[in-house]
Amino acid sequence: MEFNYPNGRKYRVGPPKKDTHNVKNSITYGKRGMTLEEDLNETNLFYLSQGIAVIHKKPTPVQIVQVDYKSRSTAVIKEAYFRQASTTDYNGVFNGKHIDFEAKETQNSTSFPLKNFHEHQINHMKNVLNHGGITFVILRFAKTEEIYLMEGQDLMVYWDRMKGGGRKSITKEEVIACGHRIEYGFHPRIDYLKTIRHLYSL
Amino acid sequence: MEFNYPNGRKYRVGPPKKDTHNVKNSITYGKRGMTLEEDLNETNLFYLSQGIAVIHKKPTPVQIVQVDYKSRSTAVIKEAYFRQASTTDYNGVFNGKHIDFEAKETQNSTSFPLKNFHEHQINHMKNVLNHGGITFVILRFAKTEEIYLMEGQDLMVYWDRMKGGGRKSITKEEVIACGHRIEYGFHPRIDYLKTIRHLYSL
Numbered sequence: 211m212e213f214n215y216p217n218g219r220k221y222r223v224g225p226p227k228k229d230t231h232n233v234k235n236s237i238t239y240g241k242r243g244m245t246l247e248e249d250l251n252e253t254n255l256f257y258l259s260q261g262i263a264v265i266h267k268k269p270t271p272v273q274i275v276q277v278d279y280k281s282r283s284t285a286v287i288k289e290a291y292f293r294q295a296s297t298t299d300y301n302g303v304f305n306g307k308h309i310d311f312e313a314k315e316t317q318n319s320t321s322f323p324l325k326n327f328h329e330h331q332i333n334h335m336k337n338v339l340n341h342g343g344i345t346f347v348i349l350r351f352a353k354t355e356e357i358y359l360m361e362g363q364d365l366m367v368y369w370d371r372m373k374g375g376g377r378k379s380i381t382k383e384e385v386i387a388c389g390h391r392i393e394y395g396f397h398p399r400i401d402y403l404k405t406i407r408h409l410y411s412l
Numbered sequence: 413m414e415f416n417y418p419n420g421r422k423y424r425v426g427p428p429k430k431d432t433h434n435v436k437n438s439i440t441y442g443k444r445g446m447t448l449e450e451d452l453n454e455t456n457l458f459y460l461s462q463g464i465a466v467i468h469k470k471p472t473p474v475q476i477v478q479v480d481y482k483s484r485s486t487a488v489i490k491e492a493y494f495r496q497a498s499t500t501d502y503n504g505v506f507n508g509k510h511i512d513f514e515a516k517e518t519q520n521s522t523s524f525p526l527k528n529f530h531e532h533q534i535n536h537m538k539n540v541l542n543h544g545g546i547t548f549v550i551l552r553f554a555k556t557e558e559i560y561l562m563e564g565q566d567l568m569v570y571w572d573r574m575k576g577g578g579r580k581s582i583t584k585e586e587v588i589a590c591g592h593r594i595e596y597g598f599h600p601r602i603d604y605l606k607t608i609r610h611l612y613s614l
Contacts, residue, residue, distance in 0.1 A: 264539045266499050269473040272489065287474065287492035297468050301503060303512070306544025308505035337466045342508025 246315050246350050250300065253398035257304075263403055265302030265309055271295050297334045298345070304403060305412040308343035310335065310362075311402075315350035321379040322349050324372050332369050335362040344410060348392070348402060349385060358389035359405045448517050448552050452502065455600035459506075465605055467504030467511055473497050499536045500547070506605060507614040510545035512537065512564075513604075517552035523581035524551050526574050534571050537564040546612060550594075550604060551587060560591035561607045 250267070257263040276289035298312040312335075314326040327347075335345045345362035360380075367388075368380045380388075390405045406412065452469070459465040478491035500514040514537075516528040529549075537547045547564035562582075569590075570582045582590075592607045608614065 258539065261542070264536070264543050264545070269471040269495075270476070271471040272474050272476075272492070274472070274474075285494055287489065287494070290474070290489035290492055292487055292489070293471075303510035303540055303543045303545040306510070308508070308510040308545075310505070334466070337460065338505055340463070341466050341505045343466070343505040343510075 246313055246348075249394075249399040250313055250348070253400045253402070254300070254302075256398040257403060263302060263304035263309070265300060265304065267300050268295070268297070294328060294330075296330050298331055298338075304344075304406065307410070307412065308338065308341075309406070310338045310343050310345045311347060313348040313350070315352050317352050318379075319351060319353045319382070321377075321381045322351070322385055323379045324369060325378065327365075327369070332366070336366065339363060344406060346402075346406070348400070349389065351382070355394070357392045357394070357400060358385050359392055359402055360385065360389040361409070364388045448515055448550075451596075451601040452515055452550070455602045455604070456502070456504075458600040459605065465504060465506035465511070467502060467506065469502050470497070470499070496530060496532075498532050500533055500540075506546075506608065509612070509614065510540065510543075511608070512540045512545050512547045513549060515550040515552070517554050519554050520581075521553060521555045521584070523579075523583045524553070524587055525581045526571060527580065529567075529571070534568070538568065541565060546608060548604075548608070550602070551591065553584070557596070559594045559596070559602060560587050561594055561604055562587065562591040563611070566590045 247267070254263075254265045254267070257265060271293040272287075273291045273293050274287055274289075275291065276287070278286045278288050280286070298310050300313065301308070301310045303309065312327065312331060314322075316322050316326065338345045339362055347360050347362070347365055349358045349360060350356070368384065372378050390409070392400055392402055392405060395401050449469070456465075456467045456469070459467060473495040474489075475493045475495050476489055476491075477493065478489070480488045480490050482488070500512050502515065503510070503512045505511065514529065514533060516524075518524050518528065540547045541564055549562050549564070549567055551560045551562060552558070570586065574580050592611070594602055594604055594607060597603050
């Protein structure tokens with residue numbers, strides 16, 4: 211039988227770890243606004259279990275520097291660093307189509323800052339589009355809990371506007387005009403493929 | 413200006429780390445037979461740079477337990493564990509088709525052990541097939557440096573044979589008969605999309 215601490219950390223029998231004294235500078239990962247991610251994971255699990263689509267979130271890219279191999283099954287990573295993702299976070303296949311997207315949220319209520327995206331993610335989305343994939347972003351306004359799907363080709367317009375010296379965000383009005391509102395549901399929570407099905411007649 | 417240690421580890425100004433005394437049980441990650449992975453990464457970079465396809469390796473899935481946040485940019489992961497992948501390692505888009513594959517090698521010279529694959533990876537490949545994606549495995553016989561591409565639907569046959577109580581590996585003869593040999597090239601190193609293009613008339 212397995213026990214978990216309330217924070218989800220596994221209870222393990224053995225002497226206390228020596229590297230946990232640095233409490234002030236340590237936080238448990240996974241407490242920073244995971245709701246959008248959790249909702250999308252639940253949605254993707256629903257799609258998978260219902261045979262609708264196969265879409266997964268990619269693991270967080272990590273540069274592993276030091277591993278303690280007490281045994282094969284108890285390898286402990288002792289030093290690693292977060293790397294910047296070179297692609298979008300989510301991809302998979304839906305009705306024979308390659309699906310590729312990124313999900314971001316903002317605390318802003320009047321605009322969606324473009325700094326949420328990285329140049330190489332935008333380039334990746336351009337590449338996916340060029341090769342016949344479907345790409346989009348899911349934008350969440352946290353304060354009003356509004357979710358919009360914006361197609362990759364539309365995001366590029368605002369990205370290129372910024373690159374040309376224009377504003378560094380998409381105004382809320384532009385998101386409403388150009389994006390597609392997704393209402394929260396029960397099961398699945400964020401039915402983004404309903405929008406994709408409609409947009410691409412799938 | 414940045415400096416790197418010869419092992420690629422970043423040089424950082426500051427006091428020496430206290431957790432590096434455990435040398436006997438520590439090894440630097442990335443020294444265990446990375447050649448097939450490196451060759452495929454190089455191949456995928458070639459495909460990307462030539463506008464042939466957008467295919468990436470997924471990051472290694474890691475369960476992060478403890479992070480030291482000295483500052484946003486110097487977050488150090490102090491405790492993490494390897495998780496088992498729930499999908500294949502590589503995916504992307506090629507000529508509008510979703511591509512999904514796994515790459516494995518064996519030191520055996522007479523057969524390819526099926527223990528190289530996990531049940532959920534096989535299930536993932538079945539799902540991808542059901543949704544119209546293209547899925548396959550790249551099998552490498554390390555001793556003879558032979559590489560074969562075997563389509564997912566063919567791998568299933570041998571997997572199901574094992575599940576039915578049959579042998580736990582694919583014989584070399586079966587790999588030769590059922591798979592498609594890929595000769596090592598210079599650039600790209602492993603031109604697996606040439607085989608896919610041929611098999612699917614892309």
